[in-house]
Amino acid sequence: MSTATEQQPDQHSVPRVPTPSRWAAPPRPVWEEKPNPAGLASKGLVLGIACFAILFPLWIVIVTSVSSKQTITEAGGLVVIPKGITFVAYQELLSGGQVTRATLVSLGVALVGTLFSMTVSVLCAYGLSRSGSLGHRGMLMTLLATMFFGAGLIPTYLLVQTLGLTDTYLALILPSAISVFNILVLRGFFMNISQELVDSARIDGAGDFRILWQIVMPLSRAVIAVITLFYAVGYWSAWFNASLYLTDQDMMPLQNVMIQLVQKQQPPVGMGQAIKTGQLSALAVQMAVMVLALLPVAFLSPFVQKHFKKGMLTGAVKG
Known part of the structure; x- marks a missing residue:
């Protein structure tokens, strides 16, 4: 038997909204939802x-x-x-003339420069990734300062001239051999490697070089592949150093020959007569040089593409 004090439910009261559980997944952003057909x-x-x-x-x-x-x-x-x-334009370009020599110069500079830059960058990044290394903080601050303050074009040219590097292939490599950005990306990736692996290797008697070669580098293949591609493309596409430090036309890389051919309308050495007599089209030669300049990058990019996301994002997580 109900008592008089028992309250009857109010039909006009607002229904209580159930409180979501604290374990429920948060709502996803709009851009993560599955798109509609439109x-x-x-x-x-x-x-x-x-x-x-x-x-x-x-x-x-x-x-x-x-x-x-x-x-x-x-x-x-x-x-x-x-x-x-x-394919007459390609046959004439690769018949041993100026373009062939310039292509070999670009390939040699790209291979040697990339090897040198990667060696220095990996060693520097590994040293900076060890917080207890000698001069760690000062070296890191110095490298960061060079990203915002540079010596300028004239002091750099005077330095290269004083060192006797003008009209040498070293002038195409040394002035732009190191990228601080690439070092920081490598350093961030090396810092993400488990410290327990390094410590266990030290207990087994391994030194720094052996740890770098047998532990750190095999675990860093993704970022090393990406940085290697960055350096290789940079050397292959570089033209400014050659125009600044080289005066011998026989030493010019492919990019500088392409600039002379496309912008200055200067035919390659040995092909001027064929173009004047109508045997070759100057426009076809220009386009063929562009294709030759694009081939190495187009060939290497698909092999490194799978490493881009892992190499860049993982290396940028920790700084």
Whole structure:
């Protein structure tokens, strides 16, 4: 039997909203939700336009480089639809003339420079990643200061000239051999390696060089591959040091020859007569040099692409 003091439920009262459990997953941001069909279509359209904007100019360069002089003349310049394909421009460029020599110079500078830069960068980054190393804090601050303050172009040129490096291949390597940014990325990756592995190796009698070679570097293949690509592309694409420190045309790398050919309209040595007589098209030669300059980067990038995300993001987590 109910008592008079028993309260009856109010039909007009506001229902209580259940309090979410503290173990419930937080709501995901909008950009992490699965897109609807319209969103997928818009993303596909944007990516398609971006790919077209990148690949279409490359297609024009390649097609023009393998086109005959008659096809280029009929097209009025750059060729879009291939017709009358010929590889005469590449045969003349790689027949042992200036472009062949410049290509070998660029390859040699890129290989030697990348090896030297990676050796110095890895050693410096490993030393800076050990907090107890000698002069650790002062060296790190000095490197960071060079990212914001530089000596300038004239002091750098005077230093290279005083050291007797002008008109030598070392002038293409040493002035830009070290990148502080790359060292910091390597250092951040090395600091993420488990300290227990290093300590156990020290207990077993391993020294710093053996720890670096057998433990740290095998665990850092991703970031080393990325930084190696950065250095290699930098050396391969460099032209400013050569234009500043070299006067001998036989020592010029491929990028400088391409600048002379495309911007200054100077044909490569030994090909001027063939271009004047109409045997070769100057535009086809220009496009062929561009393709030669792009080939190494286009060849290496797919092999290193899988390491980009892991190498860059992991190396930037801890500084």
